[in-house]
Amino acid sequence: MLILMNLNSPRQDIQNVKDKIISFNCTPHEIPGASKLAIGITGPSEHLIKEEFQLLSSVEEVIRVTKKYKLVSRQMKNDDTIINVNETIIGGNELTIIAGPCAIESREQIFDIAGKLKEMGVNFLRAGAYKPRSSPYAFQGLKEKGLEYLCDVKREIGINIVTEVLDQSTISAVAEVADIIQLGARNMQNYALLEQVGKTQKPVLLKRGMSATIEELLLSAEYIVSQQNYNVILCERGIRTFETATRNTLDLNAVPVIKKNSHLPIFVDPSHGIGIWDKVPAMAMAAIAAGADGLIIEVHTNPEKALSDGLQTLNLTTFRELIQKLQELAPVVNKKLNLSKHE
Ligand code: PEP
């Protein structure tokens, strides 16, 4: 259920509404950024009596939210969620690019690519220190050493860091360096991890599970937002289908469907989505045309030598060409490519 109140409601009226919600063993959530003051309700809300809320002063409307997910739904909050990461805006009219290698491989490698991306105006560096690999014999990432390099890159180059957390034991170490914590496809339904990551109050990039429905993705986001952490970016990264010509099937249907049903920003990862580097630019452009708020793209100075995901990774020349095309596409969809400086 959702209670809409006058924007200038006296504090006491707001408190009365919250107290009544708590008396029903439910949790009130003041929802930021709405044109009216909205108080979302989670918990066993089937016992709530709508009329009891309608009688309270400053309450304008009481709405039943029909979707399974509540706080992330557009019914609950009509305005798009805008996320401010160290003064860089994500969502709204901004088109954000997160780029970098699949994994941190060495100090030199990450400094080199981060410096080049920064020169191109990219505000967010992606790179995994902990890598979830299908084979236990594959490169698992540099782990703590990788986080240490990321920390140095952030300090010396001045770029925001997006890096993945794999389990609860490393949340605080990852949260210390990450400006956005990445939750990967394999962990999308690790609910205990979602809750703990939500508690850090850091922005989260939540990737869609490879066999998850859009509704399941939104319900996973709800776990994070119910920890009062509204800074969630959803990410479509391709799903498993019968098709074998590509690594995954990038489900761009998810973009307009999520835009309609949720206020959270939606990004697309065309690298994992298609898995073949020379087709990544086409899918990146398609994602933006479909209405995505940003892209996360794998870029490496030498993809042939990459220790993971080299086949789907762009080199700097191809990435630069893609950025140029995106510059042209952005105004067509009423967006602005959010680069700090463009060559
Ligand atoms: C990645 O971004 O490198 C990654 C492992 O992604 P996903 O969780 O989507 O497979």
Ligand code: MN
């Ligand atoms: Mn990867």
